[in-house]
Amino acid sequence: MAQVVIAILANAGGVGKSTLATHIAYELGERKYKVAMLDLDPQRSLDVFCGLEAGDVASTMANVLSKDFKGDWIFAPAWSEFKVEVCQGHPQLAEVANDLVIRKRGEYVLADRLKKYPLSHDAVILDCPATLGMLNVNALAAASHLLVPIQLEMKAIAGSAELVEWSITTSDELQLEPRPLILGFVPSMYDDRIAMHRQYLKQLPEIAEQLGIKLYPEIRASNEFKNASAHGLPLHKYRPRHPGCKQFKKIVDDLVKLIKANRDK
Template sequence: MAKIVIAVLANAGGVGKSTLSVHLAYEVSKRKRKVALLDLDPQRSLDVFCGLEAAEAENTMVKVLAKNFKGDWVLESAWDEARIEVCQGHPLLADTGNDLVIRKRGEYTLADRLHKYPLPHDVVIIDCPATLGMLNVNALAAATHLLVPIQLEMKAISGAAELVEWCINTSEELQLDPKPSIMGFVPSMYDEAIAMHRQYYSQLPAIAEQLNVKLYPKIRSSNEFKNASAHGLPLHKYRNKHPACKDFKQIADDVVELVKSK
C-alpha cells in the first residue's frame, strides 16, 4: 500500500476539493515523489482539471470497486508528467456506492484494493464526492490522512465541525486502527476584497484550535484557476508566475515530510 493516502473531504460541493487535489499532486510531484489521483466523484471533476477525455466505466474507479477486480489498475498520465497518474471517475460511481452498501465489507472495498493490489506511488490522493455517503466512507477507511477544504461562508464553516465529528464517529464505527488523522483545514477561494471572507477567516484559527486541527494558509480566489482548468492544466503549468501557485507549498511540504517519516 502507498505510504500516504490522503482523502480530500468536504460535506458540500464547490468548495475546492478538486482544485486542492490537483495542485497538491502537482506540487508533491515536483518534489520527486510519485502521486496517484483517485477520482471517487461521479461528477468526474478530475477529467477537466487533468485534461483527460471521459473514460469508459471499465477503465475507471468503477472497475476498481467492482467485485471482480483483479488488480489491473487503469492509470492515465496527467499533463505528460511521469510522476502523476489518475484513475478516473465515472457517473456510474453513484450506482457503485449504492451497491457497496449491501456488499460484505463494502465499507472497506477501496482499502482492501489498495492493500491487496498496492499502487507503486509514494502518495495517493482521493478526490471525494460532496455527499457523505458510502464512497466517502470508503475513502475514510482507506486513508492515512484527511484534508478538509473550507469555503469562507457560514454554512461551510459550521459544516467543517460536523465533518470532523463524522470522521471521528465513522472511524470508530469501522474500528479503524490506526484512525486517519486530519492533516488540516484548508481555507479555499479566499478573496481579500470581500468583507465576509475576512470576517470568517479571522474566526477560523479559534475553531481549528478548538477542534485540535491544523489550519493551513488560505488558497486565494482567482479566475486563473478556472482558466487553467478550462485548458486542462494546473495553474503552475498555465501561469507559473501567478502568486497563487505558492498557496499549496506548505501542504506539499508536510506531505513530503510524512512520506519521509514512513
Template structure:
C-alpha cells in the same frame, strides 16, 4: 533535482461536506506539485461528477476504465491508471471516477465489507505510489466512507462562507463517529483544515477569517471569533489560506494546474505549506 527518498506510502483523503469548497482544485494541484518534486502520485477520483476530466484535460472514461472497475468484485489488480500532464511531469497518474460510479453505490451496499472495499483493493493490490490522493464528493457517504477507511490522513478544504464554516463541527463529528463505528486502526489522522477559495475582496471572507484586504489580522475582530482559531481550538491544524483567482478557471479550461498554466502566479505558493507537510510524512 535530488529528493529525499520516500519511506512510506501516504493516502490522503480530501474531504468536505460542502460543495464548491475546492476539493478537486486542491487534489490536482497537490498531485502536480508533489509529483513535480519526483514523488510518485496517484489521484483517485471518487466523485461521479467527473470533474477530473476538466482539471486533468482528460476525455470522459468508459466504466471499464474507471474507478467503477476497481470496485467490482472480480477486480484482479489491473488498475486503469492514466498519466496526467505528461508534457510537464512524469510521476503523476490518475484513476477517473465519473458517472459509472453511480451504479457502484448500489453494488457496494451488497458487499459484506462495503466500506472497506477501496482499502481492501489497495492492500491486496498495492499501487506503486508514494502518495495516493482521494478526491471525494461533498456527499460523504458512501464514497467519503470508502476514502476514510482507506486513507492514512484527511485534509479538509473549507470555504469562508457562513454555511461552510457552520459545517465544520458536523464534519469533525462525522470523522470521529465513523472512525469509531468502522473501528479504524490505526486511526487516520486529520492533517488539517485549509481555508480555500478565499477572496479578500469579499467582506464575508474577511469577517470569518478576521483579515483585512491585504491579509493582515484585523483589530476589530477578536481572534477567538475567527475560523482558524475555531479550527485550532479543536486541536486540529489550520493551514494558511488558498486564495481564489480567476486564473484557476482559465487553467482548468486548459486542463492544466496553475503551476503550468501560469507559473509566475503567486497563488501557486499557497499550496506549499501542505506540500511540505505531506512530503515530510512520505519521507519520515
C-alpha cells in the same frame, strides 16, 4: 513501503476539492514523487482539471470498486513530465455506491483493494464526492490522512465542524486502527474584498484550535484557477508566475515529511 493516502473531504460541492487535489499532486510531481489520484466523484472532476478524455467504465474507479476487480489498475497520465497519474471517475460510481451498501465489507472495499493490490506510488490522493455517502466512507477507511477545504461562509464552516465529528464517529464505528489523522483545514476561495470572508478567516484559528486541527494558509480566489482548469492544467503550468502557485507549498511540505517518514519505517 508504507504509503501516504490523503482523502480530500468536504460535505458540500464547489469548495475547491479538485483544485486542491490537482495542485498538491502537481507540486509533489515537481519534487520527483510518484502520485496516484483516485477520482471517487461520479461527476469526473479530475478529468476536467487534468485535461483527460472520459474513460470507459472498465478503466475507471467504478471497475476498481466492482466485485470483479482483479488488480488491473488503469491510470491515465495527468502531465507527461511527471509521474502523476489518475484512475478516473465515472458516472457509474453512483450505482457502485448503492451496491456497496449491501455488500459484505462494503465500507472497506477501497482499503481492501489498496492492501491486496498495492500501488507503487509515494502518495495516493482521493478526490471525494460532495456527500458523506458510501464512497466517502470508503475513502475514510482507506486514508491515512484527511485534508478538509473550507469555504469562508457560515454554513461551510459549520459543515466542516460537522465533517470532523462525522470522521471521528465513523472511524469509531468502522473500528479503524489507526484512525486517519486530519492533516488540516484549508480555507479556500478567499476574497479579501468580501467582508464576510475577512471576518470568518479571523475566526478560523480559534475554531481550528478548539478542534485540535492545523490551519493552513488560505487559498485565494482567482479566475485564473478556472481558466487553468478549462485548459486541463494546474496554475503552475498555465500561469507559472502567478502568486497563487505558492499557496500550496506548506501543505506539500507536510506531505513530503509524511512520505519521508513512511519510507524510513
